Amino acid sequence: MITINPCSAELPGVLGETMPFLCDGTLITLQSAIGGSVLAIALPVGLMATSRHRGVRAVARVYMEFFRGTSVLVQLFWLFYAMPLLTGFQLDKIFAGVLALGLNLGAYGSEVVRGAVRAVPRGQREAAVALNFSPFQRMRYVVLPQAFVEMVPPMNNLLIELLKATSLLSAITVADLAYEGRLLVNSGSDQLIVFALLLAIYFLLSYLITLLMRFVERRAARMVGRERPRRRAARAAEAAR
């Protein structure tokens, strides 16, 4: 069996001359994407936004509104270019990029978490109170597992957004996928092929995320005893006939 390394320089023609660079960019894209999502502080902030304490809620709200209300690009510029001027402290560009994307998408993610937690029926919490769970246990064993199912699909969208948003990092000279692509074109590679490859790679990555999230969603749905969404839809269609 012959295995082909898709990043090898030995590939024929334009592929051989472009793929090593694109793969390198992909790696960074992925790193930023993963770093960004890990940083996505969605869970704690989302939970804070459902807190009983008004002060805690307020902090979460301010953060969420601020980062949703200003553009990622501007946030990037602030973290990378403006902060050193103000504080004399220069962040590494990858770190600044991951931080900015994490904070920005994290704000959207918190909203997802908040909505899902609030969507758990009140009776569930009340049953947990009646069974004398502590507030932490109510959240951990009753509310979150049920909210989790609701979070997966919107989080999937968010992760794909995050993947695509990494191309903004080229604005602070991080060599992401799009950045590498432009370099290749500038150094004389075939534009059409490079751009087609870019398209394909982005699409594959986001499809990979979707597949992964579908898997997670199915597991989560089974955990709360729901059918898989597709089967339910099929059955509804059948019933309608």
Added chain:
Amino acid sequence: MIRFDKVGKRFGDVTVLRELDFHVERGERVTLIGPSGSGKTTILRLLMTLERVTSGTIHVDGQCLSHMRRGDRQVPADERHLRQVRKKIGMVFQQFNLFPNMNVLRNITEAPVRALGVPREQAEEKARELLKMVDLAGKAHAHPSQLSGGQQQRVAIARALAMEPEVLLLDEVTSALDPELVSGVQNLLRDIAHQGNLTLLCVTHEMNFARDISHRVLMFDQGQIVEEGSPEQIFTEPAQQRTRDFLQAVLNA
């Protein structure tokens, strides 16, 4: 066991309970009846600490639900105090409220394990006994959504009993069930009522059931007790016109 002293409860502008006084002895079984909106559910929810009183006090086994002593002052109860008093109280809800993220066995064992620190094997052994009692021994690993309403409610009863409460609150536990499933749940509760020394506070519109299980019936209207007495007295010769009207309406429904 349970004592209400001048309990008032308002939701915004709506006064649901005003100056309500009553008490329930240890081991006594009391049924609350009355028209919709008269505050029956609110009373149970106050006892379960799902709501807080607006005024007055509630004591369960000598402990105040809403306040605790700090030094020589009464301060609003904190979570620790609430958990202490909740230990004595269990509740079964109209809508069952089983946890969909757990199977039947877990539904029953999770609270004893997490909240009381009972070892899991011991909790499971107890749960299987309870499942046998509610006639669902074969369903330990079923998921709640695979059970009928009546079966779900019986699991919910087992789940409440697993915490070994001294007081059990039942809020219209059969009114969400299909008619043919009602008697199974009622028979179970009848057995539980007659074999244990549980203190039972029960809201129901099923007068035969109320007659079977209770020592005493309280008739409510607009957040106040209109009449109280033994089931025989209330159901056969009610003294108050409002009780007569209410019973008439329920029996003709």
